[in-house]
Amino acid sequence: MKAILGISNRHVHLTEEDYKTLFGDEPLGVVKELVQPGQFSSDKKVSLKTEKRTIENVRLLGPLRSYTQVEISKTDSFSLGLNPPMRNSGDLDGAETITIVGPCGEITKSCCILANRHLHINPKQRMEYGLVGIDVVKARIVGEKTTLFEDVYIKEDENFTLELHLDTDDGNGSLGKTGDEVEIIY
Amino acid sequence: MKAILGISNRHVHLTEEDYKTLFGDEPLGVVKELVQPGQFSSDKKVSLKTEKRTIENVRLLGPLRSYTQVEISKTDSFSLGLNPPMRNSGDLDGAETITIVGPCGEITKSCCILANRHLHINPKQRMEYGLVGIDVVKARIVGEKTTLFEDVYIKEDENFTLELHLDTDDGNGSLGKTGDEVEIIY
Numbered sequence: 001m002k003a004i005l006g007i008s009n010r011h012v013h014l015t016e017e018d019y020k021t022l023f024g025d026e027p028l029g030v031v032k033e034l035v036q037p038g039q040f041s042s043d044k045k046v047s048l049k050t051e052k053r054t055i056e057n058v059r060l061l062g063p064l065r066s067y068t069q070v071e072i073s074k075t076d077s078f079s080l081g082l083n084p085p086m087r088n089s090g091d092l093d094g095a096e097t098i099t100i101v102g103p104c105g106e107i108t109k110s111c112c113i114l115a116n117r118h119l120h121i122n123p124k125q126r127m128e129y130g131l132v133g134i135d136v137v138k139a140r141i142v143g144e145k146t147t148l149f150e151d152v153y154i155k156e157d158e159n160f161t162l163e164l165h166l167d168t169d170d171g172n173g174s175l176g177k178t179g180d181e182v183e184i185i186y
Numbered sequence: 187m188k189a190i191l192g193i194s195n196r197h198v199h200l201t202e203e204d205y206k207t208l209f210g211d212e213p214l215g216v217v218k219e220l221v222q223p224g225q226f227s228s229d230k231k232v233s234l235k236t237e238k239r240t241i242e243n244v245r246l247l248g249p250l251r252s253y254t255q256v257e258i259s260k261t262d263s264f265s266l267g268l269n270p271p272m273r274n275s276g277d278l279d280g281a282e283t284i285t286i287v288g289p290c291g292e293i294t295k296s297c298c299i300l301a302n303r304h305l306h307i308n309p310k311q312r313m314e315y316g317l318v319g320i321d322v323v324k325a326r327i328v329g330e331k332t333t334l335f336e337d338v339y340i341k342e343d344e345n346f347t348l349e350l351h352l353d354t355d356d357g358n359g360s361l362g363k364t365g366d367e368v369e370i371i372y
Contacts, residue, residue, distance in 0.1 A: 074358035074361060075259075078358070086331065144337060145337050149331075150334070151330065168261055169355050169359035170331075172260035
């Protein structure tokens with residue numbers, strides 16, 4: 001089966017409470033709709049601060065969520081001097097502590113992870129492709145640096161569109177680009 | 187067969203002439219011997235400059251060579267606003283133009299590439315492992331983000347030690363570390 005590739009750069013999700021601490025009463029605006037319905041790249045950026053370094057201009061994705069989470073690449077983690085665990089979105093067990101800085105304030109929380117490789121799919125597609133009961137697949141990106149990514153986790157929701165999410169390390173290492181068609185293997 | 191993994195961060199090789207332009211008469215010192223005999227991490231650093239950005243503290247590897255070459259990751263290339271081709275070391279066909287800045291001067295050359303994935307091997311090992319006539323292999327890094335890297339080019343020399351070289355995108359994407367034992371598949 002084929003899926004569309006989406007490469008996730010470092011980004012942040014915020015709760016409403018944390019949003020208010022960082023941005024006050026400013027409304028959250030949409031810059032660009034993402035492939036997954038309802039998700040969007042917002043008009044807000046934050047800085048990520050550790051004792052070692054600060055990375056500026058990190059995009060806040062919307063809408064606001066029930067948890068605050070910072071997703072970075074392993075390459076970013078060396079730059080920041082952190083060692084975050086690889087996690088499913090929303091699973092902050094063992095997450096690294098990081099400071100998120102906005103124009104109105106900052107918050108420091110254990111919320112920094114490396115996102116796992118994952119395939120967004122809805123139940124109908126999962127049924128059609130024979131993926132019911134299969135939770136981990138592989139994805140192959142073909143090119144000058146052909147790469148077979150194992151440990152790709154299935155992420156199912158009624159509203160999802162079929163899309164493979166990789167971080168910038170995986171995406172750039174394989175020379176993959178957002179919008180590329182990739183092969184899913186299981 | 188197994189090989190040891192070496193992850194190459196962005197780095198620079200210089201000719202004697204370019205070294206003199208950047209560092210004058212300062213001698214080139216050794217900070218650390220690398221796995222490949224005779225190669226070393228030097229005591230000199232440069233900056234890489236483009237119209238978009240400057241990356242500082244980029245290590246010069248020694249000894250000096252017959253060509254000047256800048257090896258960066260795809261992630262670095264986005265940061266610098268370049269689109270370098272993937273190449274074998276020493277093949278600068280279509281290389282991107284970049285400015286290398288040292289304490290005594292700077293040079294601007296078409297010498298910036300993405301290094302290909304490659305396996306260092308000597309002729310005796312190549313014979314022993316049945317790799318004579320095989321120029322491209324695969325390498326698998328096993329862990330939380332297991333990855334099969336295809337398009338790994340064989341690089342043979344009398345003096346080489348068996349070692350897989352990946353750049354930081356591939357290395358960090360697969361959570362591989364310098365010194366890890368990896369599986370070579372062919």
